[in-house]
Amino acid sequence: MLPLSDRPYTTVVLAMSADGKIADAQRSPARFSSPQDKLHLEQQIAAADAVLFGAGTLRAYGTTLRVLEPQLVQQRHQQNLEPQPVHIVASSQGNIDRQLRFFRQPVSRWLLTTSAGAKQWQDREFFGQVLTSETADAEGIDWTIAMKKIASMGLSRLAVLGGGEVVAAMLAVDLIDELWLTICPLLLGGSTAPTPVGGAGFSAATAPQLELLSVQEVAQEVFLHYRRRRN
Numbered sequence: 109m110l111p112l113s114d115r116p117y118t119t120v121v122l123a124m125s126a127d128g129k130i131a132d133a134q135r136s137p138a139r140f141s142s143p144q145d146k147l148h149l150e151q152q153i154a155a156a157d158a159v160l161f162g163a164g165t166l167r168a169y170g171t172t173l174r175v176l177e178p179q180l181v182q183q184r185h186q187q188n189l190e191p192q193p194v195h196i197v198a199s200s201q202g203n204i205d206r207q208l209r210f211f212r213q214p215v216s217r218w219l220l221t222t223s224a225g226a227k228q229w230q231d232r233e234f235f236g237q238v239l240t241s242e243t244a245d246a247e248g249i250d251w252t253i254a255m256k257k258i259a260s261m262g263l264s265r266l267a268v269l270g271g272g273e274v275v276a277a278m279l280a281v282d283l284i285d286e287l288w289l290t291i292c293p294l295l296l297g298g299s300t301a302p303t304p305v306g307g308a309g310f311s312a313a314t315a316p317q318l319e320l321l322s323v324q325e326v327a328q329e330v331f332l333h334y335r336r337r338r339n
């Protein structure tokens with residue numbers, strides 16, 4: 109595992125149905141959680157130097173969630189932080205629709221991609237920074253190198269906002285430190301509906317282990333806070 113001195117501390121924040129789905133089988137935007145959960149998400153974003161999400165999540169929502177709650181805006185101001193954390197999109201191919209409302213939101217946008225993906229984003233009109241790191245076959249992002257680059261740019265607290273593919277890829281190389289999972293009172297079902305961890309999955313023997321830090325029940329929802337347990 110990459111030491112914490114060389115990478116940001118990473119916290120996954122996701123809401124899921126009681127049957128463990130983070131969206132329906134059509135991969136619609138997940139808008140099923142309560143206002144309390146939305147505030148909780150905003151608090152996690154406000155506490156971060158940067159947020160990271162996959163291109164699948166951006167394609168589903170078309171926007172990113174900004175810190176808008178006055179108290180949280182004030183908190184960042186008092187800490188001498190920019191009003192918004194950096195918003196980083198992960199996409200191996202870089203095929204992202206330039207018409208998305210995301211590109212008109214007042215946030216600092218970065219792209220994490222491969223060298224092939226970066227070719228489409230040479231001008232800085234859409235992304236202020238284009239970070240590249242790729243696996244040996246040049247098909248995917250090398251997450252270990254990516255995290256080193258993010259840390260070297262002064263970002264030490266990273267909120268990972270999904271989706272399941274990005275979380276799986278980061279977990280596979282042991283780059284997740286904490287998870288917040290909100291269980292919401294609905295059942296989505298569907299064998300193709302995404303879950304907090306996608307990818308090929310882990311065997312029971314190699315599954316990342318967690319330590320439960322807290323459980324809180326708020327308005328029919330359950331907020332679970334876990335830390336990655338390492339030997």
Ligand SMILES: NC(=O)c1ccc[n+]([C@@H]2O[C@H](COP(=O)([O-])OP(=O)(O)OC[C@H]3O[C@@H](n4cnc5c(N)ncnc54)[C@H](OP(=O)(O)O)[C@@H]3O)[C@@H](O)[C@H]2O)c1
Pocket residue numbers: 121122123124129130131132134135136137138161162163164165166168169198199200201202203247248249250269270271272273274275277302306
């Ligand atoms: N309930 C919640 O809290 C919540 C939060 C976020 C998202 N969601 C839901 O989750 C769904 C999206 O999740 P998802 O799992 O389908 O997609 P995702 O993880 O958001 O994004 C997948 C994309 O990210 C890039 N990517 C992921 N792993 C990569 C790797 N190892 N190397 C290179 N690129 C990689 C690829 O982009 P390219 O294809 O561009 O190469 C891939 O297609 C949506 O339905 C959304 O509504 C729910």
